[in-house]
Amino acid sequence: NAGVTQTPKFQVLKTGQSMTLQCAQDMNHNSMYWYRQDPGMGLRLIYYSASEGTTDKGEVPNGYNVSRLNKREFSLRLESAAPSQTSVYFCASTGQGGGLYGYTFGSGTRLTVV
Amino acid sequence: GQQLNQSPQSMFIQEGEDVSMNCTSSSIFNTWLWYKQDPGEGPVLLIALYKAGELTSNGRLTAQFGITRKDSFLNISASIPSDVGIYFCAAMNYGGSQGNLIFGKGTKLSVKP
Numbered sequence: 001n002a003g004v005t006q007t008p009k010f011q012v013l014k015t016g017q018s019m020t021l022q023c024a025q026d027m028n029h030n031s032m033y034w035y036r037q038d039p040g041m042g043l044r045l046i047y048y049s050a051s052e053g054t055t056d057k058g059e060v061p062n063g064y065n066v067s068r069l070n071k072r073e074f075s076l077r078l079e080s081a082a083p084s085q086t087s088v089y090f091c092a093s094t095g096q097g098g099g100l101y102g103y104t105f106g107s108g109t110r111l112t113v114v
Numbered sequence: 115g116q117q118l119n120q121s122p123q124s125m126f127i128q129e130g131e132d133v134s135m136n137c138t139s140s141s142i143f144n145t146w147l148w149y150k151q152d153p154g155e156g157p158v159l160l161i162a163l164y165k166a167g168e169l170t171s172n173g174r175l176t177a178q179f180g181i182t183r184k185d186s187f188l189n190i191s192a193s194i195p196s197d198v199g200i201y202f203c204a205a206m207n208y209g210g211s212q213g214n215l216i217f218g219k220g221t222k223l224s225v226k227p
Contacts, residue, residue, distance in 0.1 A: 004156075040123070040219065041219060042202065042218060042219035042220050043157070043202065043217040048214060058214075099145070099208075099215035100145060100162075100206070101162065102147050102149075103159075103215060104159075105156030105157050105158070106156050107155050107156050108154075108155070
C-alpha cells in the first residue's frame with residue numbers, strides 16, 4: 001500500500017544547480033500533480049498531468065519543467081535552481097473523476113537552495 | 115482566479131476544547147473536501163462533501179457543505195493533542211470547466227502553551 005512515493009525526501013542545492021524530483025504512484029491513477037508549499041501560502045499548483053502523455057501549467061510554473069514518463073511516474077525538474085525555489089514539494093495523484101474523491105499526496109521533498 | 119479563504123489562519127487549542135474553522139469563496143462549487151497535514155507529512159483526506167447542506171462526520175470531526183455552495187465548515191469536538199497540524203479546505207466543480215482542486219491556505223492548529 002505504497003500510494004504516492006516521492007524521492008528524495010531532503011535535498012540541498014547550490015544556486016544554479018539542476019535536479020529532478022521523482023514521483024511514482026501505484027494506484028493506476030490517471031492524473032498527477034506537483035505542488036509547492038511555503039509558509040502561509042498554502043499549496044500552489046506548479047504543473048499537472050491530466051492523463052498519460054499530457055502536461056499543463058498550473059499557478060506557478062516558472063523555473064520548472066515536468067515529464068509524465070508513463071502512467072505511474074511524473075517528474076519535476078529544476079534546470080537552474082534559485083533560492084526562491086526553497087520549498088516543500090508535494091506530488092499528488094487521483095483517479096477517474098478528477099478530484100471528486102480527493103487527491104492522494106506523497107510525503108514531500110524538502111528542498112533548500114543556498 | 116478562484117480563491118478559497120480559510121479562517122482562522124491559526125489557532126491554539128487546549129485539550130478537550132471544541133474547534134471550528136471555515137472556508138469561503140465568491141464562487142460556487144459542487145464539491146468540498148477537508149484535508150489534514152501532520153508535521154513533516156503530506157495532506158490526508160478527512161471528509162468529502164458533495165451536496166449543498168450536507169453534514170458529514172468522521173469520528174470527532176464534522177464538516178458541512180454550505181447551503182449557498184460558497185462555503186464549508188469543519189468542527190472538531192473534544193480536541194486531543196494529535197489534532198495539531200494544518201487543516202486545508204479544497205473545492206472543485208466536478209464535470210465543469212474547473213477540473214482541478216483549489217486549496218485554501220490552511221488553518222494551523224497548535225497546542226496552547
